[in-house]
Amino acid sequence: MSIESPRAAPRKKLPLKERYALLTRDLDWEPSYVDREQLYPFTRYEGIKVHDWDGWQDPFRLTVDAYCKYQAEKDRRLYAVLDGFAQGQGHLTLSDASYLNSIKLFIQAVTPLEYAAHRHFAFLARHLEGPAPRFAALCQSIDELRHTQTQIHTISNYNKYYSGFHSWSKMHDRVWYLAISKSFFDDAMSAGPFEFLIAISFSFEYLLTNLLFVPFMSGASFNGDTPTMSFGFSAQSDESRHMTLGLEAIKFLLEQDEDNVPIIQDWVDKWFWRAYRLSGLVAAMMDYMLPKPVMSWKEAFELYFEDQMLGGLFPDLDFYGIRPPRHVDDAIAEKEHLSHQVYKILHNFSSVAAFTTKTPDHVHLDWLSEQYPGTFDTYYRPTWEKHQRIEAGGGRMFFRGLPQQCQVCQLAISFTEQDDRRKISFRRSEFRSETFHTCSNGCKWIFDREPEKYVQAWLPVHQILKGDCGGPTIPDVLAWYGIQTGDNGEYNGSPDEQFWRAWHNPSLRHGE
Amino acid sequence: MSVKALYDYEFPSMDRAKLFGEDLLVYVHWEGNPIFCSAVCFRVPKTMRFGEFVTSFVVPWAESDPDFDHEAMKHWRIFDEPLDVADDKSLADLGIGHKALLTFAG
Numbered sequence: 001m002s003i004e005s006p007r008a009a010p011r012k013k014l015p016l017k018e019r020y021a022l023l024t025r026d027l028d029w030e031p032s033y034v035d036r037e038q039l040y041p042f043t044r045y046e047g048i049k050v051h052d053w054d055g056w057q058d059p060f061r062l063t064v065d066a067y068c069k070y071q072a073e074k075d076r077r078l079y080a081v082l083d084g085f086a087q088g089q090g091h092l093t094l095s096d097a098s099y100l101n102s103i104k105l106f107i108q109a110v111t112p113l114e115y116a117a118h119r120h121f122a123f124l125a126r127h128l129e130g131p132a133p134r135f136a137a138l139c140q141s142i143d144e145l146r147h148t149q150t151q152i153h154t155i156s157n158y159n160k161y162y163s164g165f166h167s168w169s170k171m172h173d174r175v176w177y178l179a180i181s182k183s184f185f186d187d188a189m190s191a192g193p194f195e196f197l198i199a200i201s202f203s204f205e206y207l208l209t210n211l212l213f214v215p216f217m218s219g220a221s222f223n224g225d226t227p228t229m230s231f232g233f234s235a236q237s238d239e240s241r242h243m244t245l246g247l248e249a250i251k252f253l254l255e256q257d258e259d260n261v262p263i264i265q266d267w268v269d270k271w272f273w274r275a276y277r278l279s280g281l282v283a284a285m286m287d288y289m290l291p292k293p294v295m296s297w298k299e300a301f302e303l304y305f306e307d308q309m310l311g312g313l314f315p316d317l318d319f320y321g322i323r324p325p326r327h328v329d330d331a332i333a334e335k336e337h338l339s340h341q342v343y344k345i346l347h348n349f350s351s352v353a354a355f356t357t358k359t360p361d362h363v364h365l366d367w368l369s370e371q372y373p374g375t376f377d378t379y380y381r382p383t384w385e386k387h388q389r390i391e392a393g394g395g396r397m398f399f400r401g402l403p404q405q406c407q408v409c410q411l412a413i414s415f416t417e418q419d420d421r422r423k424i425s426f427r428r429s430e431f432r433s434e435t436f437h438t439c440s441n442g443c444k445w446i447f448d449r450e451p452e453k454y455v456q457a458w459l460p461v462h463q464i465l466k467g468d469c470g471g472p473t474i475p476d477v478l479a480w481y482g483i484q485t486g487d488n489g490e491y492n493g494s495p496d497e498q499f500w501r502a503w504h505n506p507s508l509r510h511g512e
Numbered sequence: 513m514s515v516k517a518l519y520d521y522e523f524p525s526m527d528r529a530k531l532f533g534e535d536l537l538v539y540v541h542w543e544g545n546p547i548f549c550s551a552v553c554f555r556v557p558k559t560m561r562f563g564e565f566v567t568s569f570v571v572p573w574a575e576s577d578p579d580f581d582h583e584a585m586k587h588w589r590i591f592d593e594p595l596d597v598a599d600d601k602s603l604a605d606l607g608i609g610h611k612a613l614l615t616f617a618g
Contacts, residue, residue, distance in 0.1 A: 045518050192516065344549040383546045390578060397547060401573045404539045404551040404613070412550035422544060424551070426613060428591070434525055435611040437539070450515045455525035462527045465537060465555040 020061035025054075028131035040129045046192040049257035053130030056252050059244055060136075067139055071146060074234045078150055081230040086157050095223040096291040097162065097500035098491050101355040103155060103228060104164040105285060106216055108354060109181040111151045112172040116185045117200065118144035124193055133252075136245050143238040150234060154227045162496050164354045167482035171354055174469070175481045176460035177281075177346070179410045183457060184278050188271075190453075194253065195267050201246035203271035207313075209243060210304040211279050215286045218294040254320040261321045270449065272325035273442035277409035283339035284346055287368065288360060296371035297339040306332065327442040333418050336375040340368075344383075345412045348399040352474065354483050356491035359387040379421055396490050402461040406439035407454050408446050413439045431455060529610040534558055536603060539613045540570050543587075547577050551613065562606060563599025570616075580618065587617040 014022070031039045043050070084090070094100070121141035128134045159165035172178045188199040204212070217232030219225075250268075253260050283297035295303075314324045343357075350357040360368065365384055369376045390397050403412035417423045427444040429436045431451040438444040447454045463469050470480025478488070486495040502508045515521040527537070536558050541551035554569045566585070574580045588595040591613055595606065608614065 041518070046516055341549070344546070348549045379546075386547060395578070397576055397578075399548060399552070399573075400576045401552040401554070403549065404541075404553050414549040422546070424541065426541075428613075432525065434528060435609075437611065437613070452515050452521055452523065456523050457526060459527065461553050462537065465553065466527075466531065 016061055020058075020063055023063045024058075024135045025131045036129070040127060042127050042193050043129050046194050047263055048194045048253060048260050050129065050253070051256055053133070055255065056130050056132045057248060058132045058136055059248065060241055062135075062139060062241075067142075070237075071142075074237070075146075075150070078230050078234045079153075082154055082157065082227050085227050090224075090226060091158060091161055092503055093224050097496045098289070098356070098358065099219075099223040099225065099291050100158055100162050100496070101164075101357070101491070102216065102219055102285045102289045103158065103225065104168075104355040105281065105289075106228075107151060107155045107165065108168040108171050108175070108178055109281065110216075111148055111155075112169060112178075113181055113185050114144050114147040114151065116189060118142075118148060120189050120196060120200070124196070127193055133249070136248075140238075140242055140245060143235075143242070147231075147235050147238070150231045154231045157227065161499070163484070163494070164356075164487045164496075166484070167354075170482045174460075175354065175483070176405075177349070177353060179458065179460050180281065181278060183410050184274055187274065187453075197246075197249040197253075198264055198267040199271040199274070201242065202250045203246075203268060204275045205239070205242045206246035206250075207272060207309055208275045208279055208305070209239060210308070211300060212275075212282055213239065214304070215282050215294065215300060219286070219290045222292045222294050223290060250317070250322075251320070254317075254322065258321075265322055266449075268322065269326035270446050273327050273331075273440075273446060274409065276331050277406075277411060277440075277443065280338055280342040280411060284343035287339035287371070288343040288346075288357075288364075293367065296368075298335045298372065301331075301335045326445065327440075330418065330441055334415065336372050337379070337416060337421060340372075340376070340380040341414050341416065342411070345403070345414050347387075348397075349403070349412075351398040351489050352478060352481075352483070354481070354487045356487075356489055356494045356496065358491040359391060360384055361388075375421070398489075402464060404437060405459050405461050406443050407436045407457055407459070408438055408443035410457065410459060411439060413437060415439050527611070532610065536608065536610050536612070538565075538603070538608060539611070540573070541613060541615045542574060542577075543615050543617050545577065545618065551615075556603065558604040559602045561600055561602055562597050565603060566599075574618070584618050585616050587615075589615045 037044065118141050121137045121144060124137035125134050125141055128137060155165060172182055185200075188196050188204075191199065213232070213235075217229055220228035220232065250264065253264055283301075286294065286297050286300065310324055310328070314322070317323075346353065346355075347357045347359070365381055369381060372380075387397060403414075405411065406413050413424060413426060415425050417425045425440055427438040427440065429438070429444060429447055429451065432455075434455070436447060436451070436455065438447050460469070464477055470476045491497055529536070532555065534557055535555050538554050538556055539551040540554065542548055552570075552573050554565075556565055556569060570585075571580075571582055574585075588597045590606075590608060595608075595614065597606065
């Protein structure tokens with residue numbers, strides 16, 4: 001006896017639009033035994049009014065099966081590149097081992113943010129009221145987890161040969177310069193769901209994404225780092241989906257109610273400045289940490305921000321009553337100075353960092369003079385030449401002590417006044433009879449807007465001085481940070497530099 | 513404007529003076545010297561005399577610039593106001609409070 005399966009009629013394939021409707025919006029339901037406010041407790045207290053959640057347009061119409069198929073294909077291609085690079089000793093074909101300092105900064109500062117984004121988009125995937133934005137947030141949550149994993153897998157290959165790659169997750173929670181990126185994302189995650197969307201999806205992923213990510217990926221491409229470039233490509237189609245989500249989020253909220261406009265303007269003002277201050281680390285990386293530079297920070301800022309955003313996006317948003325971010329003129333005025341001032345912090349303090357730095361040589365200084373013809377020779381070149389003289393005499397200047405930090409962005413207070421670029425711009429506020437210091441008009445405005453939030457900032461310098469970071473001495477703190485000898489300090493003479501020379505000149509043994 | 517939240521948003525400051533007991537946090541900035549990216553932050557007893565503060569905290573920090581000259585330190589200020597320093601007065605006597613910013617030219 002045999003069982004014959006009934007011959008199924010060939011199934012008609014549904015058009016994409018219909019499939020999307022059935023597999024996302026159609027899965028939603030009206031609650032019957034709790035009211036909507038109990039089911040979605042976080043969507044009202046920020047003052048945002050949404051009248052029709054179905055007004056959300058999802059331009060991608062992605063379904064779970066299609067999503068998994070695309071992502072699996074991208075993963076297969078990426079892992080083929082990673083295998084080839086590892087088997088062929090690809091790390092030896094990088095432009096120089098010092099290039100990897102930018103990748104140390106990436107895995108320590110950016111990868112944990114991908115993971116934080118994964119967590120918070122999962123939260124939005126539960127708590128936004130409309131099924132379409134919930135599904136978009138769910139896809140982004142999975143994207144961010146995938147980015148975290150692909151970055152860890154890509155960069156772990158370098159951990160076999162180079163310092164500074166071993167404890168990035170612990171470092172992100174503890175180390176002073178990583179508090180800059182951590183505090184940025186913690187600030188967004190501790191805000192309401194709509195502020196988070198404007199902070200991360202719009203201000204971070206739309207306004208400044210090209211400035212934050214493209215330099216790392218172009219830097220990888222110019223400096224022979226095919227694996228990093230490949231995960232960049234692999235993430236690129238996700239990023240364009242995230243940018244579209246950011247734009248859709250702001251347009252949706254602006255269209256829902258006129259009362260939303262001033263609230264959103266305030267968030268755009270705040271989060272532009274916070275993301276811009278974070279981008280200072282990228283500026284330093286672009287102008288100082290790439291052995292083969294791609295373009296200057298100033299040029300990237302003009303192209304990706306001034307032309308594309310101020311010239312392209314904001315005229316469109318003007319229709320909704322949104323103007324360019326407050327303090328944007330301060331950022332424009334600072335474009336000739338930002339990278340030099342932030343790299344100075346890293347150079348002063350790499351003795352207590354999980355990367356190394358070096359003073360730019362004459363060729364590099366000439367490049368910087370060409371890129372910044374109006375300012376570099378006046379303000380920055382003489383100081384680097386002084387460092388060169390100190391090093392020619394066998395020294396290396398590090399900052400023997402701890403810096404004053406900004407209460408908001410947590411960078412050292414190192415920026416200067418627009419009308420006097422030699423004068424540090426100190427700003428301060430008094431709140432409950434206590435003094436709080438900020439680095440700029442932008443950070444002071446953010447502090448004064450919500451002082452109750454920022455008085456709780458975990459400032460690494462003050463925490464060390466309280467004795468909460470492993471002990472009173474520098475070695476105690478470094479041990480607590482997870483920084484090992486050789487991770488930190490000067491690049492020239494470091495283990496990375498010595499190994500690199502020995503690998504490329506077999507007559508040398510390590511240390512010679 | 514204050515923080516929008518679903519509950520009373522009231523938390524103490526992370527670095528309030530009380531947590532440092534008899535000590536202060538004090539910032540010192542060497543004006544016009546770009547070899548230091550920023551001011552330095554010290555934890556010091558309120559009762560420490562200014563002269564000792566300079567000798568045991570400020571000088572060891574400033575000396576990482578080989579051009580530093582102890583004798584040339586002048587024009588002390590607290591925030592934007594001139595500070596009339598005296599080596600034998602304590603920080604508290606000079607009106608230096610928690611998280612004060614001192615500046616000198618060198």
